Amino acid sequence: EAGVTQSPTHLIKTRGQQVTLRCSPISGHTSVYWYQQALGLGLQFLLWYDEGEERNRGNFPPRFSGRQFPNYSSELNVNALELEDSALYLCASSPRLAGGRSQYFGPGTRLTVL
Amino acid sequence: QQQVKQSPQSLIVQKGGISIINCAYENTAFDYFPWYQQFPGKGPALLIAIRPDVSEKKEGRFTISFNKSAKQFSLHIMDSQPGDSATYFCAASSLGGSARQLTFGSGTQLTVLP
Numbered sequence A: 001e002a003g004v005t006q007s008p009t010h011l012i013k014t015r016g017q018q019v020t021l022r023c024s025p026i027s028g029h030t031s032v033y034w035y036q037q038a039l040g041l042g043l044q045f046l047l048w049y050d051e052g053e054e055r056n057r058g059n060f061p062p063r064f065s066g067r068q069f070p071n072y073s074s075e076l077n078v079n080a081l082e083l084e085d086s087a088l089y090l091c092a093s094s095p096r097l098a099g100g101r102s103q104y105f106g107p108g109t110r111l112t113v114l
Numbered sequence B: 001q002q003q004v005k006q007s008p009q010s011l012i013v014q015k016g017g018i019s020i021i022n023c024a025y026e027n028t029a030f031d032y033f034p035w036y037q038q039f040p041g042k043g044p045a046l047l048i049a050i051r052p053d054v055s056e057k058k059e060g061r062f063t064i065s066f067n068k069s070a071k072q073f074s075l076h077i078m079d080s081q082p083g084d085s086a087t088y089f090c091a092a093s094s095l096g097g098s099a100r101q102l103t104f105g106s107g108t109q110l111t112v113l114p
Helices: none
Strands: A005-007 A010-013 A019-024 A031-037 A043-050 A053-057 A064-068 A074-078 A087-094 A109-113 B004-007 B010-014 B019-025 B033-038 B045-050 B056-059 B062-067 B072-077 B086-092 B108-113
Touching (some): A005 A087, A019 A109, B019 B108, B045 B062, B072 B086
Antiparallel strands (some): A031 A087, A043 A053, B033 B086, B062 B072
């Protein structure tokens, strides 16, 4: 069974640009979670999508947004990039309503903002 | 209210020794407590998890101890091996409501010396 996949693996952008990160969940999983892992700061919750709807968001500004498609894959969009957005962005998926149980993570997208 | 505090930040243990990592939480609505292991360049992988209705859970060399009254839980790695060298994150979540995302501790970098 394929795990959670994310693309691209690495990304370099400059301040003010916009970026889109992509995530494909494990087959059969309907929930997708996005986390930011900045250096030395642990994992911070960004967004949770289930069945195409945004269910919850963390303490991040509105320039962080996303969506979930009918096939349950998801995109994370970050507008007006700032230097402090440099981080590893991790996507996790779980079966519907499983919540914290059974969250499986992808390898992440490393974003560098110059 | 949503914080999970983890200590120590780093830990060095000799091969065959016991590694102990501690976490404390504040939100009494948390009812699921997993531990994740992360190797460099990889996403976190679920290691072991516990619900608050039990005080201890053991899987192989890994044991979670849980103290509900103190709102603390810990990971014990028995007979630590160099292959256990990784970053360990404790986490917590609520299995109901809108806060099903994981709230992570800040991580512990474990080094097991050969």
